[in-house]
Amino acid sequence: MLKPDQYQQLVKYINFKSGNNKDVLNNLVKMRPQLLVMAIPMLSGAQLASETSEVQMMDQGLLQAAAAKGMQKMGLEDAHERSLAVLNGLTDKEAVRQVLQEIKGQSSKQTKSNKRRKTKNNAQNGKKETGRDQYDALQIHYYFNRSIKGNDYGGVQFRNQLWLGKIPHLLEQHCSLICVGLAHLKTKEGLIQQLRQLGYSVETIPMTATTD
Amino acid sequence: MLNHLLRQVLLLFVCGGIYFSVHGQKYLHKKVLHTVLWKISGQGLTNPSFLFGVDHVQAYEPFVKKYPQLDSVMAFCETLIVENIPTSGGEEWIITCYIFTQTVV
Numbered sequence: 001m002l003k004p005d006q007y008q009q010l011v012k013y014i015n016f017k018s019g020n021n022k023d024v025l026n027n028l029v030k031m032r033p034q035l036l037v038m039a040i041p042m043l044s045g046a047q048l049a050s051e052t053s054e055v056q057m058m059d060q061g062l063l064q065a066a067a068a069k070g071m072q073k074m075g076l077e078d079a080h081e082r083s084l085a086v087l088n089g090l091t092d093k094e095a096v097r098q099v100l101q102e103i104k105g106q107s108s109k110q111t112k113s114n115k116r117r118k119t120k121n122n123a124q125n126g127k128k129e130t131g132r133d134q135y136d137a138l139q140i141h142y143y144f145n146r147s148i149k150g151n152d153y154g155g156v157q158f159r160n161q162l163w164l165g166k167i168p169h170l171l172e173q174h175c176s177l178i179c180v181g182l183a184h185l186k187t188k189e190g191l192i193q194q195l196r197q198l199g200y201s202v203e204t205i206p207m208t209a210t211t212d
Numbered sequence: 213m214l215n216h217l218l219r220q221v222l223l224l225f226v227c228g229g230i231y232f233s234v235h236g237q238k239y240l241h242k243k244v245l246h247t248v249l250w251k252i253s254g255q256g257l258t259n260p261s262f263l264f265g266v267d268h269v270q271a272y273e274p275f276v277k278k279y280p281q282l283d284s285v286m287a288f289c290e291t292l293i294v295e296n297i298p299t300s301g302g303e304e305w306i307i308t309c310y311i312f313t314q315t316v317v
Contacts, residue, residue: 061272066292175259182265201254
């Protein structure tokens with residue numbers, strides 16, 4: 001599926017991200033393009049976590065806080081279901097396009113790191129913010145009247161439907177905090193609207209930032 | 213000359229009005245909600261549950277310090293449900309509520 005120059009680009013990217021780890025390279029280049037779509041952001045995430053080893057990412061932090069509070073921990077899906085979601089949501093062609101876009105995006109991020117820092121500073125002055133800044137300020141746009149556009153990238157819709165088969169049972173059993181990616185909430189097919197359609201009342205909880 | 217200018221201004225207002233009556237709806241949908249936390253109740257639930265929209269690459273500690281409501285909600289809940297739970301090392305992802313999945317799916 002990949003052209004020779006694209007393959008070389010992929011190999012170069014994986015080597016860079018994995019610190020020339022041959023096992024990672026061997027495993028990733030053998031993957032179906034759809035699974036690569038899933039693996040490549042994880043590779044970036046792993047690198048981000050290793051670069052900033054003191055910083056705990058959101059999911060990891062939530063799990064550790066839950067363990068400290070003695071909460072029970074559960075997952076909504078297993079690895080098989082996760083890969084099914086990706087395979088159902090993407091064609092090979094689209095997956096290759098997504099992978100190349102990811103590589104291109106990442107390499108331009110590295111070369112423009114100074115520019116990014118500048119953007120972060122600009123955010124404080126009311127200029128254009130990054131997605132992470134917007135999340136931190138809770139400036140999030142919800143489109144409850146709109147459907148997911150185009151392909152079901154990453155199988156968001158597929159996974160929501162899968163989870164909706166399990167969530168009602170979980171809600172009956174436990175008082176739970178369900179933590180899912182924001183993309184799973186935003187649209188008509190998102191969990192908020194879908195749970196409302198199942199008859200639940202889903203209300204916002206206002207969050208206010210501490211002053212310090 | 214003045215009449216011509218007035219006509220042009222009027223035409224601009226009319227065109228603007230038509231544009232916003234047609235496309236205004238999509239701007240209304242872009243409502244900003246200052247939250248990523250939701251309460252789920254009803255349908256005979258004895259206790260409410262909560263839904264939290266996660267940004268997977270956001271750092272946990274500073275976010276919880278900034279928005280302590282998340283910690284309060286965690287203290288109230290018995291169970292944390294995430295998309296999937298990593299095994300040691302976080303490389304391989306599996307489900308921990310295996311028995312649950314078997315009974316429900």
